[in-house]
Structures are given as C-alpha cells and as structure tokens.
Amino acid sequence: MSPRQPAPPSTEFTKGLWRENPVLVQLLGLCPALAVTNSVANSLVMSAAVLFVLVGSSLLVSTIKRIVPSDVRISSYILIIATFVTMADMILEAYVPVVHKELGAFVALIVVNCIILGRQEAFASRNPVGRSLLDALGMSAGFAMTMLLMGTVREVLGSGTFLGVSVFGPRYEPWVVMILPPGGFLTLGVLLLLFSWYTRRGDARARAASSGGADVEEAA
Amino acid sequence: MTHGTPSAPPARPSASSQRLIATLGGFGALAGLLIVSVFVATSPRIRANKAAALAAAVQEVLAAPDRYDTLYVTGTTLSPTLPAGADADTAEAVYLGWRGGAPAGYAILAAGPGFQDTIRLLFGYDPASSQLLGMRVLDSKETPGLGDKIFKDAGFVEQFARVRAPLVPVRDGQGDGLPNELVMITGATISSRAVVQAINTTLERIGPIIAAHVPREPQP
Amino acid sequence: MADLVWILVSAAVVNNFTLALFLGLCPFLGVSGKVETALRMGLANIFVMVVTAVAVWALNTFLLPSAPYLRIIAFIIVIASLVQIVEMAIKKLSPALFRALGIFLPLITTNCAILGLAIFSTNRGYGLVEGVFFAVGAGIGLTIALVLMASIREQLELADVPDAARNMGLVLILAGALSLAFMGFAGLFSTA
Numbered sequence: 001m002s003p004r005q006p007a008p009p010s011t012e013f014t015k016g017l018w019r020e021n022p023v024l025v026q027l028l029g030l031c032p033a034l035a036v037t038n039s040v041a042n043s044l045v046m047s048a049a050v051l052f053v054l055v056g057s058s059l060l061v062s063t064i065k066r067i068v069p070s071d072v073r074i075s076s077y078i079l080i081i082a083t084f085v086t087m088a089d090m091i092l093e094a095y096v097p098v099v100h101k102e103l104g105a106f107v108a109l110i111v112v113n114c115i116i117l118g119r120q121e122a123f124a125s126r127n128p129v130g131r132s133l134l135d136a137l138g139m140s141a142g143f144a145m146t147m148l149l150m151g152t153v154r155e156v157l158g159s160g161t162f163l164g165v166s167v168f169g170p171r172y173e174p175w176v177v178m179i180l181p182p183g184g185f186l187t188l189g190v191l192l193l194l195f196s197w198y199t200r201r202g203d204a205r206a207r208a209a210s211s212g213g214a215d216v217e218e219a220a
Numbered sequence: 221m222t223h224g225t226p227s228a229p230p231a232r233p234s235a236s237s238q239r240l241i242a243t244l245g246g247f248g249a250l251a252g253l254l255i256v257s258v259f260v261a262t263s264p265r266i267r268a269n270k271a272a273a274l275a276a277a278v279q280e281v282l283a284a285p286d287r288y289d290t291l292y293v294t295g296t297t298l299s300p301t302l303p304a305g306a307d308a309d310t311a312e313a314v315y316l317g318w319r320g321g322a323p324a325g326y327a328i329l330a331a332g333p334g335f336q337d338t339i340r341l342l343f344g345y346d347p348a349s350s351q352l353l354g355m356r357v358l359d360s361k362e363t364p365g366l367g368d369k370i371f372k373d374a375g376f377v378e379q380f381a382r383v384r385a386p387l388v389p390v391r392d393g394q395g396d397g398l399p400n401e402l403v404m405i406t407g408a409t410i411s412s413r414a415v416v417q418a419i420n421t422t423l424e425r426i427g428p429i430i431a432a433h434v435p436r437e438p439q440p
Numbered sequence: 441m442a443d444l445v446w447i448l449v450s451a452a453v454v455n456n457f458t459l460a461l462f463l464g465l466c467p468f469l470g471v472s473g474k475v476e477t478a479l480r481m482g483l484a485n486i487f488v489m490v491v492t493a494v495a496v497w498a499l500n501t502f503l504l505p506s507a508p509y510l511r512i513i514a515f516i517i518v519i520a521s522l523v524q525i526v527e528m529a530i531k532k533l534s535p536a537l538f539r540a541l542g543i544f545l546p547l548i549t550t551n552c553a554i555l556g557l558a559i560f561s562t563n564r565g566y567g568l569v570e571g572v573f574f575a576v577g578a579g580i581g582l583t584i585a586l587v588l589m590a591s592i593r594e595q596l597e598l599a600d601v602p603d604a605a606r607n608m609g610l611v612l613i614l615a616g617a618l619s620l621a622f623m624g625f626a627g628l629f630s631t632a
Contacts, residue, residue: 027469027608030462030465030466030469031462031463031552034465035461035462068243069239069240069243071240072240072244075244075520076243076244076247078517078520079244079247079248079251079513079517080247080251082251082512082513082517083250083251083254083255083513085512086255086258086509086510086511086512086513087254087255087258089512090259090262090509091258091262093262093269094263094265094269097266097269097270104563105559105560108511108559109552109555109556109559111512111516111555112516112551112555113552114466158364174364176364176365177620179364180363180364180623181460181461181462181623182616182619182620183616185615185616185619186613188609188612189609189610189612189613189614189615189616190609192607192608193605193607193609193610194609195609196605196607196609255509255510255513256509259509307505333446333450335626337450337455338564363626
C-alpha cells in the first residue's frame with residue numbers, strides 16, 4: 001500500500017486527510033461516524049475524544065514497541081487503548097456532561113473503533129515516535145473533517161441549526177429524518193459516492209494524461 | 221480487527237512466558253495508575269455535576285423550594301438514612317422540599333417505555349391534595365419534532381403543575397374538564413400517554429408510602 | 441413476563457442494533473454479500489452475545505461495584521477471552537459447527553455490537569434474565585439486518601448499477617432505506 005522509500009514527514013500527516021482518510025477510504029470507524037453526527041457539537045467532541053485516544057495510544061505504542069513480545073502485542077494495544085478511552089470518558093463526563101450524555105455509549109465504543117487498533121498494528125508499532133505522532137494527528141484530522149462535514153449537513157438540514165444557532169430562521173420546517181438513523185446512513189452513503197466519483201475522475205484524468213505521454217502529477 | 225494489514229510486523233524471537241506475563245502485568249499496572257489518577261481527579265466534579273442537575277430538576281418540579289431533603293425508600297417507609305448495604309447512587313429516593321419551614325411537596329422519579337425507548341422524568345407531588353406540582357423530563361429518546369414535544373411543548377408541561385392524581389389522558393377537545401384530566405399532544409399521543417403511565421404507576425406504588433410519612437425537619 | 445418480551449422485541453426490531461443504534465457495522469458491510477454467510481455470522485453473534493450477557497452480569501454483580509472505572513477494560517478483556525474460549529470449545533465439541541461458524545468468531549471480538557450490548561445492558565441495569573433476553577433480541581435483530589442486506593446485495597449483483605456506484609456508498613444508502621422501514625416498528629408495544 002504505502003511506498004517503501006521513506007516519505008517526507010509531512011505526508012504522514014496529510015495522507016490521513018484524503019488519500020487514506022480513515023472513514024471515506026479505509027471505511028473504518030463508521031459506527032461513531034453515523035451515530036454521533038446528528039449535531040455539530042457532538043461531532044466536535046467525539047473527534048476530540050478520538051484525537052486524544054489515537055495520539056495517546058500511538059505515542060505509547062511507538063515508544064514501547066521494542067519491549068513488547070510479539071505474542072501479546074494485540075492484547076497490550078487493546079489494554080493501552082482501553083485505558084485512554086476510560087480516561088477520555090471520565091474527562092468528558094466531568095467537563096461536558098450534556099454532550100457526554102448525548103454521546104452515551106459511543107465514547108466507550110472508541111475502544112473497538114477499528115481506526116485506533118488499525119493504526120497501532122499497521123503503523124505505530126513499526127515506526128518511530130515522531131512519525132507515529134504525525135500519522136495519528138493526520139488520521140484524527142481526517143476523521144474530524146469527515147465527522148464535521150456529516151455533522152454540519154445533518155444538523156443544518158435536520159434541525160435548521162448550526163451549533164444550536166438557527167440558520168434558516170423560525171419558518172424553516174426541519175427535515176427531521178436527517179437527524180434520525182436513516183439520515184445518517186443516507187448522508188454517509190452519498191458522501192462516499194461523491195468521494196468515489198471524484199477520485200475515479202481524478203485517476204482517469206491522470207491515466208489519460210500519462211498515456212498521452214505528458215509529464216503530469218497524479219491529480220488530487 | 222485490522223483491515224488490510226500490508227505486511228507482517230518485524231520478526232521477534234518468541235519470548236518466555238515470564239516475559240509475557242511481566243509485560244502484560246507492567247502494562248496493567250500502568251493502566252491502573254493512569255485510570256485511578258484520572259478517576260480521582262474527575263470524580264468530585266462528576267458528582268457535583270450530577271448533584272447540580274438533580275437540584276435544578278427538583279427546583280423546577282417543586283416550584284422553587286428553599287431546600288430539599290433526600291429520603292430513601294426502605295420497604296414501606298421513607299428514611300433520611302441509607303438502608304444498610306445499599307449504594308447511594310442506586311438506592312431509590314424521593315426528595316422532600318421545604319419552603320418557609322413547611323413541607324413543599326415530594327419530587328419523585330418515574331420511568332416507563334415510550335415510543336422509542338425508556339422515558340425518565342421527575343415530577344412534584346403533594347400527598348395532602350393528591351395534586352401534581354410540576355414535571356420535568358430527564359431522559360428521552362422520543363422522535364425529534366413529534367415525541368420530544370413532551371418536554372418542548374410548554375403548554376403540555378405546565379398542565380403538570382395543576383393536574384390531580386391519578387392522571388387520565390384525554391385527547392384535545394374531548395374530556396369533561398375534570399381536575400385529573402391531562403390533554404395529550406396531538407400527533408404524540410403515545411409519548412404523552414407514556415408519561416402519564418409512568419407517573420400513575422409510580423404513584424400507585426409510592427403514593428401510600430408517602431402519604432404515611434410524617435415530614436420532620438431534620439435537626440441541624 | 442411482558443417486560444421481558446418487550447425487551448426482546450424492542451432490541452430486535454424497534455431499536456435494531458444495526459439499523460437504529462449503528463452497532464455491528466463492520467460485519468454488516470463486510471459480510472453481507474451472501475445470504476448464507478450473513479446468516480452464519482448472525483447466528484455466531486447471537487451465541488456470543490448470550491454468553492457475553494451472562495459474563496457481563498457476573499462482572500457487574502461481583503467485580504465492578506468496587507471499581508466502576510475499570511468497566512471498559514474489564515469488558516473488553518472478558519469479551520476477547522470469551523470469544524477465544526468459545527472458539528476452542530466449539531472446535532472440540534462440534535467440529536461441524538466449527539466449520540460452519542468458525543472463521544467468524546474472531547471477527548466478533550472487535551465488533552462494536554458485543555461491547556455495545558455489554559454497555560447498554562449495564563446502563564439500563566438489567567439483571568441476568570433481562571440481560572439474556574436483551575442479548576437474544578439484539579442478536580436476532582442483527583441477524584435480520586444482515587440477512588436482509590445480503591438478500592438485497594445478491595440481487596444487486598445482477599442489476600444495472602453504474603460502475604462508480606458499485607461500492608459501499610450504495611450499500612449505505614440501501615441501509616438507510618432499511619433503517620427508514622424499520623422505523624415503522626416504533627410504538628409496537630404501546631397501549632395506544
């Protein structure tokens with residue numbers, strides 16, 4: 001998947017935003033992406049929690065990767081991730097109790113969010129701390145971007161508000177289904193279709209350009 | 221589980237079981253340390269949040285009492301002390317409000333299945349006149365725009381400050397104008413009925429216990 | 441008894457784990473290509489869920505009251521170990537069953553449906569019997585969602601879908617339609 005020659009550090013960060021976006025490309029972490037994006041506030045807090053857990057776990061796993069025997073590495077990773085999730089859960093409950101209640105079980109479910117364990121196994125366990133940090137930040141940023149996009153679409157259409165502030169005025173009849181489960185599925189489905197169409201178009205153009213002999217960078 | 225791991229992790233010699241246990245044990249200890257420190261740091265604030273939320277709810281349903289006492293339901297009596305072996309967080313309790321030296325009604329928790337999921341609410345009750353003093357929905361997953369009117373519709377909620385127990389739900393326009401009739405929300409009759417049912421069921425059980433209780437101002 | 445039935449039916453259709461609560465999406469999207477695999481995954485899930493429900497009740501009753509902050513760690517460790525044990529037990533006791541279910545069992549460990557079941561069960565304060573009914577209902581709901589999606593996808597293989605749309609986006613939109621349909625189950629048991 002990734003090229004074998006060492007890529008410049010900045011790509012470790014940017015790949016999480018688009019090329020290897022955890023939700024749109026790798027199709028991981030869909031449970032929270034659908035469940036908590038019914039409002040922008042929820043999406044923001046969830047993204048912050050995932051950032052905390054992913055960065056914390058990646059740093060720790062990358063630091064201790066040499067002393068962990070291969071047989072117990074998955075168990076160790078899960079233990080580390082579960083620790084960070086427990087901490088995040090308690091911190092959220094203490095400082096943002098209203099949003100914490102709306103997020104409910106999904107903060108705890110970050111433990112089984114495939115993004116986190118996936119990054120430990122695929123990256124943090126075999127890369128230096130600096131790069132692991134960038135990777136974690138990039139993935140979290142990509143996740144946050146997707147969550148915010150979905151959250152905005154669903155809240156604006158479904159409640160007529162953005163972060164609680166009315167966008168269309170009092171006469172707007174909210175498209176309630178957008179903040180209900182079907183709306184979540186629909187929004188992510190359409191987003192994936194658009195994303196896939198866009199990248200295919202970019203790849204097709206790049207193929208056409210290179211087969212024509214022109215010296216061009218891969219689009220998008 | 222990881223999705224598409226590109227290659228196997230760098231080969232490490234299989235470690236002795238002592239090393240495995242030591243590693244996991246070490247991580248367990250670290251995990252425990254982190255979690256307990258965050259727990260100790262955040263639990264006072266979490267408890268304060270919960271107490272504040274409850275206090276706000278009691279203030280609302282008992283029409284701003286000066287203060288309130290927590291009375292635990294122990295079998296068939298109410299007692300200011302926790303029954304032996306019970307946990308303060310899970311023991312059933314009612315809250316007796318005081319205003320100007322006289323009892324100002326009991327705030328009672330009720331819960332019951334609504335349209336979507338369980339509805340939890342707090343209501344104020346005066347045993348002498350069998351009259352309700354107020355109602356506040358604490359937890360609801362009812363349909364936004366329809367069922368959630370049980371807490372968003374001010375006209376519905378303020379009925380609970382005047383209606384007499386046992387409540388009889390009636391549709392708008394029907395009913396005989398009796399003091400224990402409660403007009404349901406048009407389009408959300410199931411959620412409204414769920415609220416009524418929860419209150420009636422709870423009063424059936426707790427009403428006699430409360431009626432038999434003699435409020436006593438605790439000695440300072 | 442009516443309460444228990446309500447718990448089971450509610451978990452199966454009214455608050456379906458996949459279509460209403462968004463749990464168990466990894467198998468839902470990954471395994472729902474064929475009806476037979478979907479059915480087997482669903483059954484394996486029901487089995488693991490019931491065993492988990494019992495384990496969670498035991499944890500909540502005996503171990504966790506003194507250390508509530510260890511809940512998440514305890515649950516995930518128990519679930520992972522349980523799945524290992526169940527897999528070994530099935531392998532020993534019934535090789536036929538193992539051949540039918542076997543490969544799906546490890547996939548279930550990080551399935552958010554199982555952990556979700558544990559957490560919801562705890563938050564609602566279910567006892568042993570209620571927890572088991574809840575688990576059975578949730579498992580049945582998961583299986584229904586999986587099988588429905590698999591049947592649709594099998595038909596879709598033969599349909600004239602544009603290439604750009606032949607991916608998860610389409611599956612999710614279909615899931616949205618299914619979710620919308622399942623919303624019709626709300627209010628099933630209300631006395632209205």
